[in-house]
Amino acid sequence: MESSTISIINTIGDVYGVEADEGQKVFDLIQKAFSKKHKVVLNFQNMEMLTTAFLNTAVGQLYKDYSEEFIKEFLSVSEMTNSGKVALKRVVETAKLYYKDPEAMQQSINDILED
């Protein structure tokens, strides 16, 4: 099976992954590779800062279209700082819950109004 490495710094041209739009560029590349059934390695070498907004669009929204099992098998990360890994894991856990129950957000608003 073919494998593609996506360099985050080369994709967004910055050591800070901050904005959601920059994350979208990474997401588009992952999706392109997945559509060809290629495995993807996200390389975070030299990245100094990652916001959760960036990681949500880059990786989190994959859980909308792909199963947890597929992502586990086809996606991996390398050269990520430990704080980056902490943020990414939190983004992934949030995404799994979000797409499992899309109505939960609306329900949490309704709960406040019913109190």
Add this chain to the structure above:
Amino acid sequence: MIDELIDGHITDLPKMSIGAKEKIVEAIYEIFVNAQMHSETKNIYTCGQFFPNKNSIEFTIVDTGIGFKERINNRFDSNLSSIQAIEWAVQDRKTTKVGVTGGIGLAVLREFVEMNGGKMQIVSHDGFYQFDKESVDSRIFNGNFPGTIVNLQFRTDDNNNYSLKSEIDYNDIF
């Protein structure tokens, strides 16, 4: 635009643990990008100052956009008050984004403010919300600000170690 705010200035921040410094910069970026994504306005205003005698660094991020209440009520067709809207938004995993996950930035900030001993204040229209490790204070803001103000105060004499005891395994992320 965001990069101009802090890029290259990390070394200008006062002497403190690397972990705390990184967390502060990260928190400011998270709030800045939140304002950019959610305020529905083009301009975000910011200023900050280091107070060496008070061992604190303060930042303010302001927009004159839609505000918490209208943004959330438009999204969910609800009628939350400004206070209810802010209190909802600062909870973990609460987002108005459609189709994309979110709601982590403000929660991460709140957790860090608690550990750091700092303070966060949000004013949006007639809602006021303040959080520090001692208390949460939310009430009506009589001034009614047309947009959102986020005031952040961080302790620079923070000796907490923010690095984890154990590394997260690459195989344990997805």
